[in-house]
Amino acid sequence: MSRLLRNLTFQVLVAVSLGILLGVVAPDTAKSLKPLGDTFINLVKMVITPIIFLTIVHGIASMADLRKLGRVGGKALLYFELVSTLALAIGLIIVNVTKPGAGLDISTMQLGDVSKYTTAGAQQSTLEFLLHIVPSNIIAAFASGELLPVVFFSVLFGVALTAVGDAGRDIADLLVRFQAVFFKIVSMVMVLAPIGAFGAMAYTVGTFGLKTLIPLARLMLDVYLTMAVFVFVVLGLICRAYGFRIWKFLRFIKDEILLVLGTSSSEAALPRMLIKLEQYGCAKPVVGLVIPTGYSFNLDGTSIYLSMATIFIAQVYKVDLSISQQITLLGILMLTSKGAAGVTGSGFIVLASTLAATRTVPVEGVALLLGVDRFMSEARAITNLIGNGVATLVVSRSEGAFDDAKMAYADANPGAVANV
Numbered sequence: 001m002s003r004l005l006r007n008l009t010f011q012v013l014v015a016v017s018l019g020i021l022l023g024v025v026a027p028d029t030a031k032s033l034k035p036l037g038d039t040f041i042n043l044v045k046m047v048i049t050p051i052i053f054l055t056i057v058h059g060i061a062s063m064a065d066l067r068k069l070g071r072v073g074g075k076a077l078l079y080f081e082l083v084s085t086l087a088l089a090i091g092l093i094i095v096n097v098t099k100p101g102a103g104l105d106i107s108t109m110q111l112g113d114v115s116k117y118t119t120a121g122a123q124q125s126t127l128e129f130l131l132h133i134v135p136s137n138i139i140a141a142f143a144s145g146e147l148l149p150v151v152f153f154s155v156l157f158g159v160a161l162t163a164v165g166d167a168g169r170d171i172a173d174l175l176v177r178f179q180a181v182f183f184k185i186v187s188m189v190m191v192l193a194p195i196g197a198f199g200a201m202a203y204t205v206g207t208f209g210l211k212t213l214i215p216l217a218r219l220m221l222d223v224y225l226t227m228a229v230f231v232f233v234v235l236g237l238i239c240r241a242y243g244f245r246i247w248k249f250l251r252f253i254k255d256e257i258l259l260v261l262g263t264s265s266s267e268a269a270l271p272r273m274l275i276k277l278e279q280y281g282c283a284k285p286v287v288g289l290v291i292p293t294g295y296s297f298n299l300d301g302t303s304i305y306l307s308m309a310t311i312f313i314a315q316v317y318k319v320d321l322s323i324s325q326q327i328t329l330l331g332i333l334m335l336t337s338k339g340a341a342g343v344t345g346s347g348f349i350v351l352a353s354t355l356a357a358t359r360t361v362p363v364e365g366v367a368l369l370l371g372v373d374r375f376m377s378e379a380r381a382i383t384n385l386i387g388n389g390v391a392t393l394v395v396s397r398s399e400g401a402f403d404d405a406k407m408a409y410a411d412a413n414p415g416a417v418a419n420v
Contacts, residue, residue: 011194030206031203031207044186044267052270056158056292060158061161080298083298134149148293204375230300231383246390253386281404286395310354310355
């Protein structure tokens with residue numbers, strides 16, 4: 001019994017359940033617990049950029065052939081684009097078949113204020129996003145937690161450290177010691193994960209209420225089922241093609257999945273995913289490059305949500321989109337989903353900017369989704385997390401940088417390597 005009580009999976013499950021219960025029974029009290037979830041997320045974000053920097057630099061410094069670095073990056077970006085586009089297409093197909101928005105009466109639905117999201121969407125273009133990858137101030141990038149500028153600088157630093165030869169070895173050894181310290185901080189922070197999950201879930205249910213789900217229950221059901229199909233069918237087939245089993249991998253990262261479920265943030269699990277994927281057999285350089293980059297370029301769950309939400313709004317407003325218009329929409333989503341990556345409220349920002357760009361679906365329709373977006377954000381974040389994990393497995397395998405013995409041990413003894 002004592003062993004079960006110490007298990008992170010059990011603790012987070014209990015915390016999430018209690019958070020839902022409190023949100024239903026005492027919503028005013030539940031709303032006041034928002035600082036618990038926010039503080040936990042901030043604790044994790046506090047160490048994300050240093051860990052990414054240290055992981056990438058150490059990985060590159062230990063990589064004998066720098067040409068391999070470019071090859072890994074190229075494979076990762078190609079995989080991201082293909083799979084995220086496939087996710088967009090699957091979302092479009094299913095929402096056209098199920099038609100969750102058909103027959104809904106707008107006058108009976110609660111509308112939220114989305115002005116801050118539409119404003120942010122207008123301010124963030126794809127070109128600006130690409131230019132922003134190169135930071136003008138690396139200290140500011142670290143301080144604000146901007147992943148792609150940190151990844152860009154980390155790659156440059158790692159390459160330069162390797163290029164100076166013997167002079168850089170002492171620095172590389174020192175960075176390894178720093179890395180151990182930061183991962184120890186992560187393990188200390190994870191003790192508070194159940195408290196953070198409890199606060200975040202209580203606030204969500206207490207603020208929005210389960211009754212807000214009723215008018216849009218059909219859309220939520222379709223989104224959740226579509227993401228399940230994507231994970232277990234699409235990602236499952238990709239895993240099988242490369243010698244993995246999706247169920248075994250999900251069992252290994254179950255703690256991270258539950259952590260994301262409780263906090264609605266895939267970033268909360270990023271430091272642990274870096275460690276867990278190495279434990280599962282992926283090489284450190286591949287993990288350090290693919291996971292951070294995937295958090296901006298490989299948002300499978302967000303892609304599914306965007307395509308389904310856009311067509312849903314069109315259905316509610318009785319806007320009949322032709323096949324060519326939907327293909328155009330798919331292309332715009334491919335761009336805008338990158339342009340707002342990493343921005344707070346990015347789902348709404350991307351959706352608003354996409355509707356503004358197409359000018360065929362009323363942008364004010366985004367307000368219909370505000371009440372239930374938080375309940376769907378867990379599905380988006382979990383799908384993003386799993387998608388980036390599978391991407392790392394695939395790239396590692398294709399590079400011959402995967403240890404099957406580690407995977408076999410992890411599959412047979414998930415609890416023996418899961419304590420991070």
